[in-house]
Amino acid sequence: MDTEKRCFKDFKRMVVKVGSSSVAHPTGKPNLFQIENLVRQLADLHNQGKEVILVTSGAVGTGTGKLGLAARPRTIPEKQAAAAVGQGVLMHIYEKFFGEYGVTVGQVLLTRQDFSDRRRFLNARNALHALFQFGVIPVINENDTIAVDEIKFGDNDSLSALVAGLVDAELLILLSDIDGLYTADPRKDPGARLIQDVKEITPEIESLAGGTGSKLGTGGMATKLQAARMAMHSGVVTVIARAGEKDVIRQIIAGEQVGTIFWPSANKLENKKRWIAYSSAVCGKVFVDEGAARALLKQGKSLLPSGVTGVEGNFDMGNTVSIIGPDGREIARGLTYYSSVEIERIKGAQTRDIARILGYKDYDEIVHRNNLVLSL
Ligand SMILES: Nc1ncnc2c1ncn2[C@@H]1O[C@H](COP(=O)(O)OP(=O)(O)O)[C@@H](O)[C@H]1O
Numbered sequence: 001m002d003t004e005k006r007c008f009k010d011f012k013r014m015v016v017k018v019g020s021s022s023v024a025h026p027t028g029k030p031n032l033f034q035i036e037n038l039v040r041q042l043a044d045l046h047n048q049g050k051e052v053i054l055v056t057s058g059a060v061g062t063g064t065g066k067l068g069l070a071a072r073p074r075t076i077p078e079k080q081a082a083a084a085v086g087q088g089v090l091m092h093i094y095e096k097f098f099g100e101y102g103v104t105v106g107q108v109l110l111t112r113q114d115f116s117d118r119r120r121f122l123n124a125r126n127a128l129h130a131l132f133q134f135g136v137i138p139v140i141n142e143n144d145t146i147a148v149d150e151i152k153f154g155d156n157d158s159l160s161a162l163v164a165g166l167v168d169a170e171l172l173i174l175l176s177d178i179d180g181l182y183t184a185d186p187r188k189d190p191g192a193r194l195i196q197d198v199k200e201i202t203p204e205i206e207s208l209a210g211g212t213g214s215k216l217g218t219g220g221m222a223t224k225l226q227a228a229r230m231a232m233h234s235g236v237v238t239v240i241a242r243a244g245e246k247d248v249i250r251q252i253i254a255g256e257q258v259g260t261i262f263w264p265s266a267n268k269l270e271n272k273k274r275w276i277a278y279s280s281a282v283c284g285k286v287f288v289d290e291g292a293a294r295a296l297l298k299q300g301k302s303l304l305p306s307g308v309t310g311v312e313g314n315f316d317m318g319n320t321v322s323i324i325g326p327d328g329r330e331i332a333r334g335l336t337y338y339s340s341v342e343i344e345r346i347k348g349a350q351t352r353d354i355a356r357i358l359g360y361k362d363y364d365e366i367v368h369r370n371n372l373v374l375s376l
């Protein structure tokens, strides 16, 4: 890939995510040298007129250090407590370092519901735009202290990709303790080679990614690939690179050969479909037969009741459902026009019989193709 193509100097809006292993030492104490280096680079981008968002991990890690715990806590209440303490530690340091460069920051703590609820999704977007207008760098983390399993992202890689989509960023930089995606986890395989460009996340690429190698990190390379996939379908260029490099963000923007770059896919999903695929909460399952699976996957058709064989869960009209093919695998997600109770009654029926069975007919389709996203 030539440098000209890699050059992102004209990009205006970017999201930079930094992992726990880069923000804190294995002791759980903040890595001041690295945080300061990051802050200096972001402040400089800000001075160039760029709109930058920082997604920072490290609340649980630095909370662990501050509380003097020997290892990252395991129980949820302990993790929540560590995050409550650590988030304050982090913000104090960011405030101090950004303040030294004359840059104002604003803390934004998000949960999955801020993305799955369409109204909250739009509210979060408005808040971030207002921060941009005030010339503030938003510093985002998951709200770990209140986020329990059902409303948790669990990893900031996904969170940062969703944030990049939310604000229509052009570039997402995932800074880690490793300089990119390797052919294997370099901690385990010293012969592993760095992959410089990825155009599509194939199952083969996915199989290269292992879990975290550090005491403080959570998702490892697997969650970074998930994030990259979301970003690619949102039209965002994604780069995984090493946080410890002094000048890494400038190098990336200048098109120098650093890290692994994931190129946006040609078929960028429109906003609503992106929300259906990645943000909305899946409320139930609709099972379909071979013919319906083919119609959806190969012919771009809507889902009609005749191809539905079953339904699982309790959902209403307008909810997101997962559509499951005859082999038990998810083939698509979409917004349903009928509730689970209604689908149970009309499954397998012809469209013309819907009114007779239900006593009314609002729509011909169960999921219209405009509200349908094939599994990516
Ligand atoms: N194929 C791979 N290429 C590079 N790193 C990998 C790979 N598979 C697993 N890893 C591990 O992923 C780690 C980075 O993820 P993680 O620890 O979650 O970092 P962060 O805290 O920055 O999110 C690396 O230190 C490495 O041990």
Ligand SMILES: N[C@@H](CCC(=O)OP(=O)(O)O)C(=O)O
Pocket (backbone or CB within 6 Å): 018, 019, 020, 021, 056, 057, 058, 059, 060, 061, 083, 141, 142, 144, 154, 155, 156, 157, 216, 217, 218, 219, 220
């Ligand atoms: N929100 C958590 C971090 C979760 C996470 O994704 O961590 P990491 O894999 O280090 O980016 C925290 O602040 O501790």
